[in-house]
Amino acid sequence: MMQAAGTEVMQRITDVVDALKEKDGALLPILHGIQDEFGYVPDESVPVIADALNLSRADVHGVVTFYHDYRKHPAGRHVLKICRAEACQALGGQALAERAMALLGIGFHETTTDNAFTLEPTFCLGLCACAPAAMLDNQLIARFDETKLAEIVKEIRS
Amino acid sequence: MSQRIYVPRDSFALALGADKIAAVIQNEIAARGLDALVVRNGSRGMAWLEPMVEVETAGGRIAYGPVTPADVASLFAAGLLEGGDHPLSLGDPEQIPFLKRQQRLTFARCGIIDPLSLEDYEAHGGLAGLRNALAMPPLEIVKQVTESGLRGRGGAGFPTGIKWQTVHDAKATQKYIVCNADEGDSGTFADRMIMEGDPFVLIEGMIIAGIATGATHGYVYIRSEYPEAIKVMEEAIGIARHAGLLGWNVLGSPNLFDMEVRVGAGAYVCGEETALLNSLEGKRGVVRAKPPLPAIEGLFGKPTVINNLISLASVPIILDKGGAYYRDFGMGRSRGTIPIQIAGNVRYGGLFEAAFGLTLGEIVNDIGGGTATGRPIKAVQVGGPLGAYFPEKLFDTQFDYEAFTAVGGLIGHAGIVVFDDTADMLHMARFAMEFCAIESCGKCTPCRIGSTRGVEVLDKVRAGIEPERNLALVTDLCNTMKFGSLCALGGFTPYPVMSALTHFPDDFRPQVLPVAAE
């Protein structure tokens, strides 16, 4: 059973890698592909990628850890990113982030125990003239406020 | 022909519920049996009015905003299709002072056309620059760009024509055009608005760059924080390829040019051009020492034009109207127009394209209307996280590369972030150091370690521990970072820190605890 699951994972990894490995500079597109597939970059993918691109595992690992986007562990069912950059701070972004942490009982880069939310910081979503900004999964949110925050938490928890 | 109702698909509008508004409008059209269709345009850049819906009437376009889904029924009841009166009516959008005062060259079509309609694009002047370019020898294209006085809009202000000349002159079997759409600066969204509102202007600009320099392949490196821009850009490239604009015979000419989108992975430093090239090559986004210049040894070791998106998107109008036309806007050595992005705590925020030369005060007070909270302005940060904080007494500084350098600042990508009097400048200085520590590529010690030390030392200042000594230490650290860093991340973080300290020294003094009232 475990083994079957493992084989299935390896197959999914190989599919992503095979589809992208011929591109010039394929590593980032592959890592994005893996993360889209699994929600994070599983350790098992590193040797497969290294092999396909003729790199060392250390090279691949070095790239995975360099970029903030790539997660080493699965995230919660929903990822809430809150902008920490200056324009959002100018309109209360920091207080809002603190409110979110209090409401969810977690800090940045943490996941709630019910696995519903992972909270992540982001530095600018290009919504700076409608600050503060946030992103729930792939959904952008502008003029973010306590009401919108409470609605999101309620909707997902219910 | 069906009447057009415009509902933006720009991120400003999407983040405020535009998809839902579009759906409700569709329903109303169907329920009322009207001959109208919803077009998803870009944004006009008046962010406080988003989502701004426009309708094409016999007498021209009429705008309404900011619209919520709940307003839609009443808009139709008021006669939306005739541009009927409604409390949300804004009249002719081009007569709104914020838009009327602008000189839109690069953003001429943004918010007006359907961004994914090549017919719309051409009907509004698109491809005229490319057609002219195709009839010129490559060096003449470079000459027009040089003559226009266009300088890089990514921050460094390097003359675009000179960069292109270098790549043109380089001998190689393969050359590249790379568009820097990493747009990581807080307070900026111009690149995003073009990608979402007029993507063909970037495609046209990159093709012209390719023909001018002999490059046949282009990459648009877009930050992952811009999911909508990525979507529209990819779709636009597909359409351009299908229409024969990209590919083996650009517009039927013997020229080959093709391009693709690459997505970043959340590293601010990858906006730095050599880090970006490393990232495109699939490596860690570490900054490369220069020389060699990317124009000589760039992507995969080949001669590469790497330009900011706005630099490239300004090229079609230059080739359409001529270098001299563009050069006649602006002041001093800052020629042409610049899309100023007004953000943060501001009443009328958004994108304002104008010739160089406005003063900072005009921008934030006359155009921006002061703060959104209605409180006095305390500070304005210009040029992103590496830009200086300006107090009111410097508001007569003119928007011009040299004028900003002269007062210890930089224009950067022309983002302006407004703060009211509740801003805590010690906190902002600390944030600048923290941001540098988080985003440092790690290559230089002053940047990597200095920024972390900076955070610790500023925390001590906050705690009232030996403030004099620790502030002297901050100044020292800033000097070390300024002179011992390879790129502007470590080298310019001192700008926000030192400007905060210089202009707002009170915020760095130990807090006098208020004595409890008896």
Ligand SMILES: Cc1cc2nc3c(=O)[nH]c(=O)nc-3n(C[C@H](O)[C@H](O)[C@H](O)COP(=O)(O)O)c2cc1C
């Ligand atoms: C830390 C750092 C971040 C940068 N981020 C960007 C960016 O997001 N977009 C950009 O166009 N240029 C950015 N730059 C400037 C680029 O290095 C480079 O000057 C620019 O892409 C050149 O294009 P241009 O001449 O058209 O401005 C950044 C520079 C540094 C040091």
Ligand code: SF4
């Ligand atoms: S200054 Fe910082 S970001 Fe720039 S090269 Fe040095 S370590 Fe890297």
Ligand code: FES
């Ligand atoms: S600073 Fe938050 S969206 Fe730009």
